Amino acid sequence: MVPSNTIRHRRLVLVVEDQEINQGILEFILEDTYDIIFASNGVEALKQIEAHLQRLSIILLDLIMPVMDGFEVLERVRNSDDMRHIPIIVLTSEKEAELRALQLGAADFITKPFDAHEVILARVARIIELSEGRRLIQATEFDSITGLLTRGFFFEYAGQMRHFDPKRKMDALVLDIDRFRSINEMHGWESGNRTLALMGDAIRSLLDKTEGIGSRIEADQFYVYLPQQKNYLKILDTLQDQIDALSNRISIRVRMGVCPWMPKTDLHTMFERAKTACGMARGSYKSNLMIYNDAIHERELYYQRLLNDLWHAVEDHQFKVYYQPKYNVQVSPPELSSAEALVRWVHPELGMISPGDFIPLFERSGLIHVVDRYVWNEVAQQIARWRDKLGVEFPVSVNLSRIEILDPSLESELNELVSANHLAPKQFKLEVTESAYTDDADQLIESINKLRADGFEIEMDDFGSGYSSLNMISSLPIDVLKMDMKFIRDIKADRKAFHMVEVVLDIARYLGVPVVAEGVETDEQLELLQGAGCELVQGYYFSRPLPASEFEKLIIKDIEQHKNPSK
Ligand code: C2E
Numbered sequence: 001m002v003p004s005n006t007i008r009h010r011r012l013v014l015v016v017e018d019q020e021i022n023q024g025i026l027e028f029i030l031e032d033t034y035d036i037i038f039a040s041n042g043v044e045a046l047k048q049i050e051a052h053l054q055r056l057s058i059i060l061l062d063l064i065m066p067v068m069d070g071f072e073v074l075e076r077v078r079n080s081d082d083m084r085h086i087p088i089i090v091l092t093s094e095k096e097a098e099l100r101a102l103q104l105g106a107a108d109f110i111t112k113p114f115d116a117h118e119v120i121l122a123r124v125a126r127i128i129e130l131s132e133g134r135r136l137i138q139a140t141e142f143d144s145i146t147g148l149l150t151r152g153f154f155f156e157y158a159g160q161m162r163h164f165d166p167k168r169k170m171d172a173l174v175l176d177i178d179r180f181r182s183i184n185e186m187h188g189w190e191s192g193n194r195t196l197a198l199m200g201d202a203i204r205s206l207l208d209k210t211e212g213i214g215s216r217i218e219a220d221q222f223y224v225y226l227p228q229q230k231n232y233l234k235i236l237d238t239l240q241d242q243i244d245a246l247s248n249r250i251s252i253r254v255r256m257g258v259c260p261w262m263p264k265t266d267l268h269t270m271f272e273r274a275k276t277a278c279g280m281a282r283g284s285y286k287s288n289l290m291i292y293n294d295a296i297h298e299r300e301l302y303y304q305r306l307l308n309d310l311w312h313a314v315e316d317h318q319f320k321v322y323y324q325p326k327y328n329v330q331v332s333p334p335e336l337s338s339a340e341a342l343v344r345w346v347h348p349e350l351g352m353i354s355p356g357d358f359i360p361l362f363e364r365s366g367l368i369h370v371v372d373r374y375v376w377n378e379v380a381q382q383i384a385r386w387r388d389k390l391g392v393e394f395p396v397s398v399n400l401s402r403i404e405i406l407d408p409s410l411e412s413e414l415n416e417l418v419s420a421n422h423l424a425p426k427q428f429k430l431e432v433t434e435s436a437y438t439d440d441a442d443q444l445i446e447s448i449n450k451l452r453a454d455g456f457e458i459e460m461d462d463f464g465s466g467y468s469s470l471n472m473i474s475s476l477p478i479d480v481l482k483m484d485m486k487f488i489r490d491i492k493a494d495r496k497a498f499h500m501v502e503v504v505l506d507i508a509r510y511l512g513v514p515v516v517a518e519g520v521e522t523d524e525q526l527e528l529l530q531g532a533g534c535e536l537v538q539g540y541y542f543s544r545p546l547p548a549s550e551f552e553k554l555i556i557k558d559i560e561q562h563k564n565p566s567k
């Protein structure tokens with residue numbers, strides 16, 4: 001709640017008093033703190049109130065006056081929807097009248113002859129504060145766009161419902177709008193707000209039918225707490241139909257996650273679970289509904305376990321870096337050119353966990369840097385070990401998650417890392433996934449330019465999987481394009497896929513950078529790529545990712561092959 005003394009403007013006070021001497025005294029007491037207007041009878045008072053309805057903070061009202069007395073003013077103000085919010089302090093010298101005035105709705109009284117000035121000032125200030133506090137609460141109980149409860153009130157009321165009727169089965173629902181951000185971007189804020197209002201209407205009619213309560217928790221996310229229902233698919237359909245009927249040109253798809261009644265689970269956890277379910281309701285075009293179940297619960301527990309185990313895993317060196325070779329296939333025999341570092345988690349109880357299972361989790365939880373710093377360190381030390389042992393300056397690329405690129409300390413950390421291991425920055429290559437470039441392009445490009453200026457080389461990973469426009473590509477700071485695996489997968493069966501490969505190679509030629517084709521598994525794929533002029537190849541065809549000790553054999557073999565090219 002905003003304390004009223006932080007609101008800067010001066011409050012307006014109406015003094016209704018027929019005795020000039022009393023007007024003068026009140027003016028003297030109040031004028032330093034307040035703006036003051038006067039009326040000398042009830043009729044004048046009502047005119048003043050009407051004229052200053054928006055600004056008026058309080059009325060000081062004498063009871064005994066000519067023309068229209070204070071009792072009648074009190075009654076009229078209290079019976080008017082427009083004026084009722086203005087508090088009234090009654091000025092009186094008669095004990096009996098005080099009681100009657102309070103019964104009529106006066107907020108307080110001041111006795112005549114007037115008390116000490118401080119007492120009067122304090123009373124006026126207190127009543128204004130009380131009434132403004134009340135109005136602030138009223139203003140924030142409901143969300144102005146949807147008319148639904150605000151977050152705090154929603155949980156307050158839901159908690160009360162649970163407390164006073166603990167046996168009643170209540171479900172938690174989370175609803176949101178698919179790709180709401182793009183509605184905002186494509187059609188503007190106005191349309192975004194209209195969409196939210198439509199959702200609000202649809203949810204309110206659901207609440208009317210079910211005796212539930214609802215809130216817009218944030219942006220396009222809605223919470224509903226309602227007595228258990230039988231058919232949520234039908235409820236979602238009804239909601240969707242209602243929105244379709246009114247949303248004319250904009251397509252709005254609602255998603256819903258449900259957490260069924262769990263008497264032992266607290267409210268916030270129930271809603272977290274409904275939210276998880278809602279996140280999973282994405283994509284399947286048949287139904288945008290997901291109900292939290294045991295399988296989801298197991299998965300959540302698994303993720304929680306991974307999050308809990310992370311720190312110990314780092315200390316215990318459970319993360320293992322594997323290396324997958326990249327070969328230059330435009331020479332014969334193909335020549336080992338570099339490697340990509342790929343992390344695995346060898347968990348003492350859960351076994352080998354692939355990065356696809358934990359990297360996205362740690363990215364979402366903001367912990368990815370813990371894993372990546374570990375990997376980068378290992379890799380830098382490994383490159384140094386190969387240099388010392390085999391006499392080769394072997395380059396390795398590491399993967400960067402998109403949030404890391406915007407980390408202001410990244411540049412200095414990487415520089416320290418390479419210099420601590422006496423490496424040239426270009427031996428420590430950085431893979432950045434294409435979709436990172438489409439997120440916050442300007443800032444990203446700035447960070448990448450700094451890294452390149454320091455000598456680090458940037459490989460754009462998964463190229464072709466995102467939505468970079470041609471226009472944007474031409475201005476991208478990169479040193480290598482890594483073609484998305486999907487192009488290679490279909491290269492044989494599908495002429496279009498091969499055509500896409502040629503397009504990517506053309507783009508790379510235009511940018512003047514080499515291409516790495518990833519996921520190459522067969523002779524045919526390799527030959528097609530060689531024929532099309534692709535320089536670098538990575539994939540099971542040559543080797544799976546290997547532990548450093550195994551990978552070392554590939555380096556040694558390559559060194560020997562180039563000493564004796566006939567072999
Ligand atoms: P990515 O960067 O696109 O890595 C390539 C993935 O393709 C690797 O999966 C690799 O093992 C796999 N792969 C390589 N050759 C073939 C092939 O011929 N056929 C098929 N089907 N797959 C092949 P992996 O190791 O499971 O890694 C998955 C993803 O996890 C990586 O995709 C990368 O985005 C991420 N990742 C891996 N290690 C790290 C890391 O240390 N840090 C970060 N931030 N992300 C990592």
Ligand code: CA
Binds near residue numbers: 340399431461
């Ligand atoms: Ca990669």
Ligand code: CA
Binds near residue numbers: 461485
């Ligand atoms: Ca890739």
